[in-house]
Amino acid sequence: MNTQAIKELLYKMADDLLIIGHRNSEWTGLGPILEEDISFSSMAQDKIGQSQAIFQLLNDLGEQEPDTVAFMRGAAQFHNARFLELPNGEYDFSLVRHFLFDHADQLRFEALANSSYEPLAKVAKKVKGELKYHVFHANTWLVKLGQANENSHNRMQAALNQAWNYALGMFEESAHEDALITEGIFEGELALRDKWLATITPIILKAGLQIPASNEWQPIYGGRICQHTEHLSPLVEEMSEVFRYDPTAEW
Amino acid sequence: MIKSLDPRITRAEIDLENPIDPLKELDQWETYEVFHQKRRGDQHMHVGIVHAPNAEMAFIFAKEQYGRRGLSVNIWVVKTRDVYSSEYDDSDIFETVPEKQYREAGGYKVMEKINKYKKGV
Numbered sequence: 001m002n003t004q005a006i007k008e009l010l011y012k013m014a015d016d017l018l019i020i021g022h023r024n025s026e027w028t029g030l031g032p033i034l035e036e037d038i039s040f041s042s043m044a045q046d047k048i049g050q051s052q053a054i055f056q057l058l059n060d061l062g063e064q065e066p067d068t069v070a071f072m073r074g075a076a077q078f079h080n081a082r083f084l085e086l087p088n089g090e091y092d093f094s095l096v097r098h099f100l101f102d103h104a105d106q107l108r109f110e111a112l113a114n115s116s117y118e119p120l121a122k123v124a125k126k127v128k129g130e131l132k133y134h135v136f137h138a139n140t141w142l143v144k145l146g147q148a149n150e151n152s153h154n155r156m157q158a159a160l161n162q163a164w165n166y167a168l169g170m171f172e173e174s175a176h177e178d179a180l181i182t183e184g185i186f187e188g189e190l191a192l193r194d195k196w197l198a199t200i201t202p203i204i205l206k207a208g209l210q211i212p213a214s215n216e217w218q219p220i221y222g223g224r225i226c227q228h229t230e231h232l233s234p235l236v237e238e239m240s241e242v243f244r245y246d247p248t249a250e251w
Numbered sequence: 252m253i254k255s256l257d258p259r260i261t262r263a264e265i266d267l268e269n270p271i272d273p274l275k276e277l278d279q280w281e282t283y284e285v286f287h288q289k290r291r292g293d294q295h296m297h298v299g300i301v302h303a304p305n306a307e308m309a310f311i312f313a314k315e316q317y318g319r320r321g322l323s324v325n326i327w328v329v330k331t332r333d334v335y336s337s338e339y340d341d342s343d344i345f346e347t348v349p350e351k352q353y354r355e356a357g358g359y360k361v362m363e364k365i366n367k368y369k370k371g372v
Contacts, residue, residue, distance in 0.1 A: 033279070035301045035312035042315045137311045144308060 002183060005176030006117055007061060008079070009186055012224055013108070014054035015080035016170075018070055019232070020101055021047030022239045026088055039137060043098075046130045053123045060119065071243035075233040081223040083166035085232040089159075092152075095145070096159040099138040100167040100200065106131040107195050116184035139203055146207025157209050164212045168193070168219035283309035284334060286327040287317050295327050306330075 024044035031037025055066035063069060078085075084101060088094045109131060113124040145152040171193040180186040204211055222228070280302040286295035298317045303309035309328040318326055337344075347354070 033302055035303070035316060039312055039315040042319055133311075133314060140307050140311050144304065148304075 001117060001185070002176065002179045003061060005174070005179040005183075006120075006185060007058060007063070008174050008176055009180060010054050010058050010061075010120070012079040012081075012174075014051045014058065014069075015078045016084055016101070016105070017047045017051035017054065018239075019078065019080040019235065020084040020097075021045070021051060022235060023084065023086075023088055024094065024098065027091075027094065032091055040094075040098075043130075043134050043137065046127075046134070050123075050127050050130070053126070054120075057119050057123065067243065068247070071240035072247065073236070075228055075236045076226050078228065078232060078236065079224055079226060080232075081166070081170040081172065082220055082229055083163070083169055083223070085223075085228060085235060086166065087231055090155070092145070092155040092159040093162065095138070095141050096156060096163050097167075098134075099142045099203075100163055101170065102131065102134045102138050103200050104167075104170050104192065104196050106135050107199060108192055111187045111192065111195075115186060120185075142203065142209075143207045146204075146209045153208060156207070160204070160209055161212055165218050166220045168217055169221050169223060171196075171219070172221040172224040174224060280304045282331040283313070283328040284331050285309075285313040285317050286329070287313075287323060288325040288327075289322045291324050295325070300331065301328070303328075 021044050024040060024047065028037065028041040028044070031040055051070070052066050055063075055069050058069065059066055064072075083097065086093075086097070109124040109127055112120050113128070115121045115124070142156065145156050147153065171189040173189045174180070177188050181188045201211060281304075282300040283303055283306065284300055285298050287298045288295045301309050301312040301316055303312055306328055310326060313326050313328055314323075317323075
């Protein structure tokens with residue numbers, strides 16, 4: 001097994017989940033209604049739990065403890081896609097990001113359930129139910145707001161346009177892509193992107209929304225090689241503030 | 252100037268001096284009654300309500316509200332306004348004369364307890 005390739009795959013997945021989990025948790029107490037606040041917060045917590053499971057796999061491969069890796073690194077050491085570090089903006093943008101990311105995440109884990117790297121295949125099977133709910137939640141909101149009235153439709157369309165190139169950036173290829181594919185560890189970012197497009201397109205159409213024209217697609221890469229927007233650093237600082245007061249504290 | 256230490260207030264930049272108007276009463280989604288089933292074959296139990304614009308959204312809220320802790324296999328949601336309810340003023344219709352105790356279903360209650368014990372609940 002190509003450990004280097006596996007570690008890189010695990011880092012980007014864990015960082016994606018940790019960063020979006022933290023971003024989404026910023027809505028806690030501010031959600032549009034109580035029921036949605038609880039649902040969205042609960043899913044954010046699921047994502048952080050999933051990231052922990054993957055940091056644990058990294059730990060098993062010789063990396064540091066999950067808490068240390070999650071909270072002691074600086075922004076320039078994170079491998080998450082830039083899409084996930086963007087500020088929440090209004091709820092429309094957060095919902096669209098939730099929709100675009102969670103479908104990619106579900107398809108990634110689905111593919112990994114058959115990975116030749118068994119510890120990851122195990123985690124993938126374990127999170128299946130959570131992801132099913134997350135995607136169901138995202139689809140329901142997207143279709144509802146896409147169709148509810150002119151205002152909600154326009155806002156969802158604007159959010160989708162704004163998110164699109166960042167979302168394409170989630171599928172930035174790794175230098176180890178070939179090794180991952182030939183060793184049967186992961187099917188690769190391009191295969192994943194195709195599946196993702198095929199999955200989300202009918203739902204977006206059902207919501208009465210439009211995917212930006214493909215000649216305007218310009219994926220925003222960089223996150224996988226630790227090049228981030230100015231938004232990640234304040235997020236990491238806030239997220240790790242308490243842990244860094246006393247990294248040795250027992251929780 | 253935000254002086255609150257509550258991260259929700261600072262993050263949302265809520266102006267404490269000029270609070271926004273709260274929503275008008277009833278300016279919100281209607282309610283759905285939620286019925287939750289712990290195991291296949293058990294009866295669905297009424298557990299509370301959620302606010303939602305349609306049944307599908309009522310379900311996604313009910314799932315997290317009432318299904319995220321402990322056992323769950325199934326949830327029903329029903330519009331509150333579709334539930335026909337008797338009037339408390341009419342509760343005397345449930346009264347019966349004492350000599351008809353043979354019609355009371357006390358035995359079922361005992362069976363329920365025995366079955367639960369057998370199942371090891």
